[in-house]
Amino acid sequence: MMKVLVSVIVALGALSGCSHLHRSADSGYAPAPEDVRYSDNSNRAVYDRQTRQTAYELGLDPASLSGRDLQAVRDRQQLRQLERSLSSRKEREQYSKILPWLKNDAEKIEVLSIPSIEGRQAWVNRNSVWNRSQAPQEEMKGLIESQDIAVGMPQDYVKRSWGDPMSVEVSGNPLYKNERWKYQKFVSAPEGYRKETRYVYFEGGRVVGWETE
Structure with a gap:
């Protein structure tokens, strides 16, 4: 029976004693402006909290985010919003099956931005996603x-x-x-x-x- 683990965001961020924990440094995201603008102090507080949480999820140090890091954070936040928008069980099952074979957040955002199951399936077929599982590098x-x-x-x-x-x-x-x-x-x-x-x-x-x- 599967057990519930405390959030992987915290777990992976806190494993400082784990000598074998690795992460890829090449996220493939385009550079973003270094400055961050806020409309008011309330938005700043929310943004800071969300940014820190997402940065830890990505294995980044929220105290020293570069423009590229900030873009990765924004992409991950957009991805989470799109994932939460999957309203039907069929949509969630479709996404869950292809998830391990999608290359990065940009590809996940691309497929989830398609507004229909049929459209997403056409994208999967067009990009030969299932071939990735059959032919490992x-x-x-x-x-x-x-x-x-x-x-x-x-x-x-x-x-x-x-x-x-x-x-x-x-x-x-x-x-x-x-x-x-x-x-x-x-x-x-x-x-x-x-x-x-x-x-x-x-x-x-x-x-x-x-x-x-």
């Missing part, structure tokens, strides 16, 4: 063959490499596929073999980090 093939994982690896590939997890914990809405998977493996050690517990963290169905106990 050469780097991913090598990782799977060596039973390894990497940042950005979709959940299906992690299962191909490490098998099914012992347990899965979900943070927030299951639609977003923000999860922590637990594995236990026996690894070689000087004294023989020892049991090792590993946790893999996912955002949007892709690996964002891991830790070993």
